[in-house]
Amino acid sequence: MTHHPVPEPAEAAEPGRGPVVEPEGELTLQGRIMPASNATFLGEIDGVSVVYKPVAGERPLWDFPDGDLAGREVAAYLVSEVTGWDVVPHTWLRDGPHGVGMCQLWQEPDEEQEAVTLVAEGDVPPGWRHVFDGLDGRDQAVSLIHEDTEQLRRMAVFDVVVNNADRKGGHVLAMSDGHRYGVDHGIAFHHEHKLRTVLWGWQGEPLTDDEEQTVRRIRASLADGLADRLAQHLTDLEIEALDRRCRRLLGTGRLPRSGNDWPSIPWPPF
Known part of the structure; x- marks a missing residue:
């Protein structure tokens, strides 16, 4: 596995939302994004706002000893690009004030919208899916719910494929x-089962035709150059596990169910 390649700036197609040209100029920092477990900055390149996460600012994780989190973020974008679903904003590696790191085009969510939220226990409105019940910070009984939309369901399928270990509600941007x-997506792609997500509302349901075709497209792309691109960021074992998860999804034809062998909800969930 080769670490930290810094690609030449190039035009990249972002399916469904138009081509994106990676800005080439100097990366200047405007401030640190708090709170974040790893060094995360808001920056600007040629007037374009970006999120910058330098490899030097990462905290080592015992269960992700291979590669770096920045590379996994780029790998998630590469898989997202293949799906055509545009789940992950355009993401790439480049040099910055604190060394090589991940850059991602900044996306400003709509503050009037929520894709994942808490409601009074059992008070699930139409068009929403129930995930679990619990107590909030004031010991009030609440239910965690998420919207029942095609966009969010695609993200749930994507998370299964990349084995996302940290899909918190705050990691969903409602545009x-x-x-x-x-x-x-810094802690994704582990070769062992690590899926932790708040998007369990469709568990056990059959894949749609579009979802099945998209998973097949990922498998075909692995054999047609995607595996080589991912090899810059992931181990061979992790790439093999990605293909295995795709095969398992196609074999069952259903979204997986949460199990008892691994915590299925990230904590905190937001």
């Missing part, structure tokens, strides 16, 4: 046009 972006 004003109805699009839903997923961010923060």
Whole structure:
């Protein structure tokens, strides 16, 4: 596995939302994004706002000893690009004030929208899916729910494929046009089962035709160059596990159910 390649800036197609040209100029920092477990900055390149996460600012994780979190974020974008679902904002590696790191085009969510939220226990409105019940910070009984939309369900399928270990509600960006972006994929692609997500509302349901075709497209792309691109960021074992998860999804034809062998909800969930 080769670490930290810094690609030449190039035009990249972002399916469904138009081509994106990676800005080439100097990366200047405007401030640190708090709170974040790893160094995360808001920056600007040629007037374009970006999120910058330098490799030097990462905290080592005992269960992700291979590679770095920045590379996994780029790997998540590469898989998202293949799906055509535009789950992950355009993401790439480049040099910055604190060394090589992940850059991702900043997306400003609509503050009037929520894709994942808490309601009074059992008070699930139409068009929403129930995930679990619990107590909030004031010891009030609440239910965690998420919207029942195609955009969010696609993200749930994507998370299964990439084995996302940290899909918190705050990692879902609700855009004003109805699009839903997923961010923060630094702990994904482990070769062992690590799926932790708040998007369990469709568990056990059959894949749609579009979802099945998309998973097949990922498998075909692995054999047609995607595996080589991912090899810059992931181990061979992790790439093999990605293909295995796709095969398992196609074999069962259903979204998986949460189990008891691994915590299925990230904590905190937001």
